Amino acid sequence: MTGRPATTNVVSQRRPDVAVVGGGPIGWAVAWRCAARGLRVVVHDPAPGSGASHVAAGMLAPVAEAYFGERELTALLTESAGRWPGFAAELTEVTGADIGYRTEGTLMVGLTVDDLAEARRLWAYQQELGLPVTPLRPSPLRDREPALAPRVRGGALAATDHQVDPRRLVPALRLAAERAGAVLVAEPVRRLSDVTAGATVVAAGCGSAALTGLPVRPVKGQVLRLRAPDGGPPGFRHVIRGYVDGEHVYLVPRDSGEVVVGATVEERSDLDVSAGAVLRLLRAAVDLLPEIAEYDLVETLAGLRPGTPDNAPILGPLPGHPDVLVATGHHRHGIVLTPVTADLITDLVTGEGNSDTLLAPFRPDRFADPPGGLGAPVAGTFPHSTEENSWN
Amino acid sequence: MTGRPATTNVVSQRRPDVAVVGGGPIGWAVAWRCAARGLRVVVHDPAPGSGASHVAAGMLAPVAEAYFGERELTALLTESAGRWPGFAAELTEVTGADIGYRTEGTLMVGLTVDDLAEARRLWAYQQELGLPVTPLRPSPLRDREPALAPRVRGGALAATDHQVDPRRLVPALRLAAERAGAVLVAEPVRRLSDVTAGATVVAAGCGSAALTGLPVRPVKGQVLRLRAPDGGPPGFRHVIRGYVDGEHVYLVPRDSGEVVVGATVEERSDLDVSAGAVLRLLRAAVDLLPEIAEYDLVETLAGLRPGTPDNAPILGPLPGHPDVLVATGHHRHGIVLTPVTADLITDLVTGEGNSDTLLAPFRPDRFADPPGGLGAPVAGTFPHSTEENSWN
Numbered sequence: 001m002t003g004r005p006a007t008t009n010v011v012s013q014r015r016p017d018v019a020v021v022g023g024g025p026i027g028w029a030v031a032w033r034c035a036a037r038g039l040r041v042v043v044h045d046p047a048p049g050s051g052a053s054h055v056a057a058g059m060l061a062p063v064a065e066a067y068f069g070e071r072e073l074t075a076l077l078t079e080s081a082g083r084w085p086g087f088a089a090e091l092t093e094v095t096g097a098d099i100g101y102r103t104e105g106t107l108m109v110g111l112t113v114d115d116l117a118e119a120r121r122l123w124a125y126q127q128e129l130g131l132p133v134t135p136l137r138p139s140p141l142r143d144r145e146p147a148l149a150p151r152v153r154g155g156a157l158a159a160t161d162h163q164v165d166p167r168r169l170v171p172a173l174r175l176a177a178e179r180a181g182a183v184l185v186a187e188p189v190r191r192l193s194d195v196t197a198g199a200t201v202v203a204a205g206c207g208s209a210a211l212t213g214l215p216v217r218p219v220k221g222q223v224l225r226l227r228a229p230d231g232g233p234p235g236f237r238h239v240i241r242g243y244v245d246g247e248h249v250y251l252v253p254r255d256s257g258e259v260v261v262g263a264t265v266e267e268r269s270d271l272d273v274s275a276g277a278v279l280r281l282l283r284a285a286v287d288l289l290p291e292i293a294e295y296d297l298v299e300t301l302a303g304l305r306p307g308t309p310d311n312a313p314i315l316g317p318l319p320g321h322p323d324v325l326v327a328t329g330h331h332r333h334g335i336v337l338t339p340v341t342a343d344l345i346t347d348l349v350t351g352e353g354n355s356d357t358l359l360a361p362f363r364p365d366r367f368a369d370p371p372g373g374l375g376a377p378v379a380g381t382f383p384h385s386t387e388e389n390s391w392n
Numbered sequence: 393m394t395g396r397p398a399t400t401n402v403v404s405q406r407r408p409d410v411a412v413v414g415g416g417p418i419g420w421a422v423a424w425r426c427a428a429r430g431l432r433v434v435v436h437d438p439a440p441g442s443g444a445s446h447v448a449a450g451m452l453a454p455v456a457e458a459y460f461g462e463r464e465l466t467a468l469l470t471e472s473a474g475r476w477p478g479f480a481a482e483l484t485e486v487t488g489a490d491i492g493y494r495t496e497g498t499l500m501v502g503l504t505v506d507d508l509a510e511a512r513r514l515w516a517y518q519q520e521l522g523l524p525v526t527p528l529r530p531s532p533l534r535d536r537e538p539a540l541a542p543r544v545r546g547g548a549l550a551a552t553d554h555q556v557d558p559r560r561l562v563p564a565l566r567l568a569a570e571r572a573g574a575v576l577v578a579e580p581v582r583r584l585s586d587v588t589a590g591a592t593v594v595a596a597g598c599g600s601a602a603l604t605g606l607p608v609r610p611v612k613g614q615v616l617r618l619r620a621p622d623g624g625p626p627g628f629r630h631v632i633r634g635y636v637d638g639e640h641v642y643l644v645p646r647d648s649g650e651v652v653v654g655a656t657v658e659e660r661s662d663l664d665v666s667a668g669a670v671l672r673l674l675r676a677a678v679d680l681l682p683e684i685a686e687y688d689l690v691e692t693l694a695g696l697r698p699g700t701p702d703n704a705p706i707l708g709p710l711p712g713h714p715d716v717l718v719a720t721g722h723h724r725h726g727i728v729l730t731p732v733t734a735d736l737i738t739d740l741v742t743g744e745g746n747s748d749t750l751l752a753p754f755r756p757d758r759f760a761d762p763p764g765g766l767g768a769p770v771a772g773t774f775p776h777s778t779e780e781n782s783w784n
Contacts (some may be wrong), residue, residue: 020483032543116452133460162632224667226667229664257549272688273689273690274683274687274688274689275616275618275674275677275684275686275687275688275689276678276684276685276686276687276688277680278670278674278689279674279675279685282667282670282671282674282677283671284669285667286667286668292667292668293667293671294666294667294668295666296664296665296666296667297665297666297667297670297692298665300689302693358703
């Protein structure tokens with residue numbers, strides 16, 4: 001909703017206020033927020049939306065993802081999830097796009113007695129934190145989702161854990177950003193010194209490591225996309241997260257009939273789809289919801305999440321380079337953390353707001369002595385396969 | 393190897409001696425044999441090689457496929473398999489193409505005691521027929537294929553059951569046929585009366601039903617293609633056919649590193665890949681050969697075999713239409729039956745040879761009262777998805 005034409009001529013004519021490196025959800029959300037405040041913004045990405053977000057399921061799950069020993073991360077997840085309803089509404093209003101935001105909530109279930117015992121330890125922890133977890137016995141569980149296998153021993157409802165469709169979200173964010181005046185430069189950034197702007201935001205996912213020297217590593221995830229038969233919607237409405245004979249699996253139903261099944265968590269950087277991973281995911285999914293066997297398998301895909309040593313994102317100024325702001329390392333949480341990341345980074349760019357408390361645990365300087373940086377640029381490029389974003 | 397240019401101008405100038413409907417392996421092999429005898433041949437297919445042969449694994453398995461109550465079919469399979477070494481050598485000599493013909497043989501194995509008991513009943517029957525089946529206890533079995541799971545209870549060697557790569561075979565057959573002067577007309581045939589030729593050969597797979605009124609029905613099969621990691625060859629050399637907790641599965645290793653895993657047998661005509669089928673195939677494959685879990689899953693695909701009421705092919709003149717020769721209904725056996733089918737049909741076209749005894753059980757007139765035919769053309773077309781061929 002700006003009169004400024006979104007062409008690259010603008011860029012060549014005048015130095016931008018903000019250069020965002022990475023056209024995933026984080027990058028575009030930052031660009032949208034900054035452009036909406038009147039800043040001149042460019043986004044650098046040779047293939048926007050083709051990285052981790054293309055693989056991500058889009059669970060917004062601060063409760064189900066609240067793990068032992070990650071209290072500060074849980075607080076940030078909860079904060080960002082709380083911003084999602086308004087963020088989704090604003091984005092839909094600005095763009096008219098359907099981003100697949102759904103609020104039926106998440107069912108966490110255990111297949112066997114052992115699975116249920118493992119799950120219950122976590123649910124007790126989540127309840128201790130004051131998070132809204134409601135244990136359900138098998139009968140009310142199946143009342144909510146009759147498609148669940150009779151074998152499922154029990155579960156819990158996380159009513160506030162919602163979902164969005166990342167493949168709809170990223171184009172909507174890009175549209176919002178471009179309407180606010182942001183401009184895409186569809187080329188890779190090989191080093192930050194090549195970027196000329198008032199502030200540079202590094203939202204380049206796994207590619208952030210080579211650009212900043214920060215300890216971001218790829219964490220591979222394999223995901224399946226199924227489709228309910230005969231063009232109908234899936235036979236279940238909640239996001240289902242299962243503990244299944246020691247395996248963890250989730251199933252995310254979309255209105256379109258699509259079901260996303262994921263995800264492996266592997267410390268490797270290839271994008272191959274392995275027979276073993278597909279077997280484990282399908283077996284667990286069918287054990288939880290037998291009707292899944294009748295669904296079409298329409299896609300098998302691997303992506304790379306940007307992981308960090310403490311599993312938490314890296315948000316804030318790069319040590320020694322106050323004009324470089326980092327927004328990466330979102331690991332499994334890139335989609336849920338998009339609103340809060342965009343707000344916090346935009347506050348840092350503009351010097352407005354008061355985000356110190358929220359940001360403190362996630363600042364880049366918590367990793368002592370990064371082995372590179374702008375002064376000693378790390379060799380490497382920013383390939384589109386490692387574009388910002390992690391997923392959930 | 394002919395001076396005649398392979399262009400459609402030839403066709404338009406003079407009525408061909410033979411029109412082959414269907415550019416799968418059967419169609420091209422017939423075309424090759426007829427053209428090599430000096431006949432003017434055209435092949436009609438909008439998308440040659442894109443039907444069942446594109447999905448087929450290419451097992452040449454008269455022994456492993458010798459089932460109870462199919463003695464006449466077994467005799468034909470054995471006859472054709474016996475022609476394969478010469479057929480493969482001649483095709484390779486004429487074209488220079490590597491068609492992936494491999495002669496390591498086939499191991500049939502049973503995972504559990506029950507699986508082994510089921511398999512042994514069939515092996516006993518195959519031995520009664522005089523077929524070369526050599527039972528193997530677990531120790532010599534694993535000496536032959538160390539990659540087999542320790543759980544495998546026993547097996548048998550069918551040393552003469554070989555393999556070929558259908559995706560290499562069809563282009564080689566086409567090349568041989570075209571070098572002998574055959575010409576492709578890349579358009580569908582909607583009714584046989586549209587074809588003008590001395591003799592018409594219907595090798596149109598599932599599409600043969602609409603063209604001839606014969607009882608050919610689609611039998612769906614789902615197949616996976618895997619790839620051994622790191623670009624190496626698969627960790628096993630034999631074709632493996634397994635009885636696995638009541639499931640049947642085969643694994644066909646290629647020199648390229650590819651492994652074909654199949655196949656479901658389903659009485660339906662869609663081409664969807666189902667989660668349940670992929671799960672069953674992968675589970676059985678990994679149970680037999682644990683290293684398969686580390687392989688890449690590179691393709692999931694479904695195809696339609698042309699089945700018949702007695703599971704045997706339909707070979708010979710269409711009742712009431714002596715100038716129409718049928719070569720279809722090969723079901724799971726299209727690849728192994730390619731040489732004998734080509735020879736027999738060519739003999740019928742030329743009036744040479746003496747194939748009555750071999751052909752007798754497979755003549756179209758064994759199906760009384762076909763509900764259509766040329767006199768009463770059946771509505772329908774010959775889509776490329778139902779092109780001749782079945783697979784194995």
